[in-house]
Amino acid sequence: MDRRSLLALGLGAGAAGLAPGLARAQAVVTPGQARPFRILMLTFRGDTDVERGFRDYFATNEIKTEFLTRDVERDASKVKPILAEVLPTFRPDLIYTNGTPNTLAVAGPYDAPPDAGFVRDIPVVFALVAAPVQVKIAPSLASSGRNVTGAVHVVPTDVQMRAMQSYKAFRKVGVIYSPNEKNSLAIIEEMKAFCAGIGATVLAQPLNMDGNRPTADGVEDFVRNLRSQGADWLYLPADTFLASIFGRVGPVALASGMPTFGATEFFMREGQGLVGLVSRFYSVGQLAASKATAILVNRRPPADIPIETVKRFTLIINLKVAKELGIYPPIAMLNYAEVIT
Numbered sequence: 001m002d003r004r005s006l007l008a009l010g011l012g013a014g015a016a017g018l019a020p021g022l023a024r025a026q027a028v029v030t031p032g033q034a035r036p037f038r039i040l041m042l043t044f045r046g047d048t049d050v051e052r053g054f055r056d057y058f059a060t061n062e063i064k065t066e067f068l069t070r071d072v073e074r075d076a077s078k079v080k081p082i083l084a085e086v087l088p089t090f091r092p093d094l095i096y097t098n099g100t101p102n103t104l105a106v107a108g109p110y111d112a113p114p115d116a117g118f119v120r121d122i123p124v125v126f127a128l129v130a131a132p133v134q135v136k137i138a139p140s141l142a143s144s145g146r147n148v149t150g151a152v153h154v155v156p157t158d159v160q161m162r163a164m165q166s167y168k169a170f171r172k173v174g175v176i177y178s179p180n181e182k183n184s185l186a187i188i189e190e191m192k193a194f195c196a197g198i199g200a201t202v203l204a205q206p207l208n209m210d211g212n213r214p215t216a217d218g219v220e221d222f223v224r225n226l227r228s229q230g231a232d233w234l235y236l237p238a239d240t241f242l243a244s245i246f247g248r249v250g251p252v253a254l255a256s257g258m259p260t261f262g263a264t265e266f267f268m269r270e271g272q273g274l275v276g277l278v279s280r281f282y283s284v285g286q287l288a289a290s291k292a293t294a295i296l297v298n299r300r301p302p303a304d305i306p307i308e309t310v311k312r313f314t315l316i317i318n319l320k321v322a323k324e325l326g327i328y329p330p331i332a333m334l335n336y337a338e339v340i341t
Helices: 003-008 049-060 076-090 100-107 157-167 182-198 219-228 242-255 265-270 281-296 319-325 331-335
Strands: 037-043 065-071 094-098 124-127 148-152 172-177 201-206 233-236 260-262 275-278 314-318 338-340
Touching: 037 049, 037 076, 037 100, 049 065, 049 094, 049 281, 065 076, 076 100, 094 100, 094 281, 100 124, 100 148, 100 182, 124 281, 148 281, 157 182, 157 233, 157 260, 157 275, 172 182, 172 219, 172 242, 182 201, 201 219, 219 233, 219 242, 233 242, 242 260, 242 265, 242 319, 260 265, 265 275, 265 314, 314 319, 314 331, 319 338
Parallel strands: 037 065, 037 094, 094 124, 124 148, 172 201, 172 233, 233 260, 260 275, 314 338
Antiparallel strands: 275 314
């Protein structure tokens, strides 16, 4: 994939753009606004650049906003008790959710029965959901048909696979994932479809489960086993739980001599990844905030606001990891990649 082809797909080292028409709030405060807008923020693993981008958007646009943040500590089963405690007293105008598990715990799938106990009367804006259509948050990206919209943070799977192939050709790709995360299952199916078209194989390794929750038990052995099966790459998808154990995955892959490709900026910054094609987390938060602004300030129904991803992606290469592996990128890639040294 040459530079022109990559740039045509929106890949570059610059800041990610916001969706057309949503780059700035159209009004700073609703006329007659008696109090700040109240936003309940449900995070998954604490405060990240996504949340910072989300809040900064309101501050930059001087929109009076009161935030109440609750972290589920990587356990989406805590969402229901939090809502039961907070909704009657805080009475949010909008709920922000980080990740697929949190979003489904709040809004449920679009085909859930009306009496299923999900939030239907408060707008919900999500970020860090990789596959909202596949997990039934929305029937299409054009409209959820209900009180939900949001920002997708993952570059299309086939584009990632082509970038990986351009860095180093492969016949087998290993992937580790949480079997209870529907978006991860959807991404693996997209990987298999792409690899089938080029005669490659996906080696999919689920994490162990403790009841309904994935665990990190044995993850180091999973990495080594994928390498022993001939995996040319280890792909790390946008998997909510997996992101919490990147620190146990990256070093083992590096020690095994296996290059890693990350779908999220977090893995590239914190997980010793070799290369990744990502959307900036801060920009994802800003895009989500622009949609929240359209709801709160401009009074647009969430169903009328399309679900979108940022318009520019960033190719990140860790040259320190490349040197340790002895697997250097094509020289042309260095013209448009962000290089971590």
